[in-house]
Amino acid sequence: MHANRVATLGQLSASIAHEVNQPIGATLNNASAALHWLSKEPVDLEKARTALNRIFANGNRVSEVIGRMRALFKKAPLRKEDVEGLPLIRGDRVQLQQVIMNLIVNAIEALTSVCERSRELVITTAKGEPDSVLVEVRDSGPGLSSLDLERIFDAFYTTKPGGMGMGLSICRSIIEAHGGQLRAAADQLQGTTFQFTLPAQSNQAA
Ligand code: ADP
Numbered sequence: 001m002h003a004n005r006v007a008t009l010g011q012l013s014a015s016i017a018h019e020v021n022q023p024i025g026a027t028l029n030n031a032s033a034a035l036h037w038l039s040k041e042p043v044d045l046e047k048a049r050t051a052l053n054r055i056f057a058n059g060n061r062v063s064e065v066i067g068r069m070r071a072l073f074k075k076a077p078l079r080k081e082d083v084e085g086l087p088l089i090r091g092d093r094v095q096l097q098q099v100i101m102n103l104i105v106n107a108i109e110a111l112t113s114v115c116e117r118s119r120e121l122v123i124t125t126a127k128g129e130p131d132s133v134l135v136e137v138r139d140s141g142p143g144l145s146s147l148d149l150e151r152i153f154d155a156f157y158t159t160k161p162g163g164m165g166m167g168l169s170i171c172r173s174i175i176e177a178h179g180g181q182l183r184a185a186a187d188q189l190q191g192t193t194f195q196f197t198l199p200a201q202s203n204q205a206a
Pocket residue numbers: 106107110139141142143144152157158159160162163164165166167168169192
């Protein structure tokens with residue numbers, strides 16, 4: 001068992017080394033290029049900036065790889081808990097699927113404009129307060145201004161060339177018809193979060 005563990009550790013180190021080696025090499029090359037462009041007469045700021053941007057992107061990649069490895073290790077020992085702890089809700093399955101699909105498609109469309117950082121789409125469910133289920137669709141897209149936050153639920157409001165501007169307005173009607181609420185928030189750093197709640201089935205009704 002001990003030999004096995006040592007072997008696994010060896011493989012793991014090799015794979016970490018492999019994953020971080022490439023971006024670190026690229027960082028060193030770009031740092032040396034940036035120094036070169038900055039010491040030129042006249043200074044080539046544009047090329048120096050490109051090299052620095054690449055250093056930034058590669059640094060992010062390394063930190064993501066390491067972050068994911070950490071998360072992997074943190075999971076041991078496993079902490080087991082109920083994973084289906086959500087209360088039941090009553091609703092029109094197809095309409096609720098339509099809402100989630102709509103929010104996901106909007107998020108993906110928002111993410112297509114992101115090139116400089118990672119494109120993230122996170123969907124979470126949780127128990128909401130009081131006695132409700134909370135569903136969240138969060139993207140790392142360009143986000144929304146406070147003015148947009150008020151208008152996006154209006155019928156026919158769209159910023160897309162081929163858009164109808166009906167999606168969010170229909171989503172809100174569906175959620176409200178189920179006795180819930182749908183709202184949007186612009187994240188402070190980047191991206192948009194849509195949240196909706198649905199009332200949990202009460203014991204009496206059950
Ligand atoms: P459509 O997608 O046809 O434009 P919607 O009612 O679904 O209609 O969305 C209205 C507008 O809200 C979009 O045009 C867009 O400007 C904005 N929007 C919706 N979702 C997002 C999002 N995740 N990030 C940024 N803007 C969004």
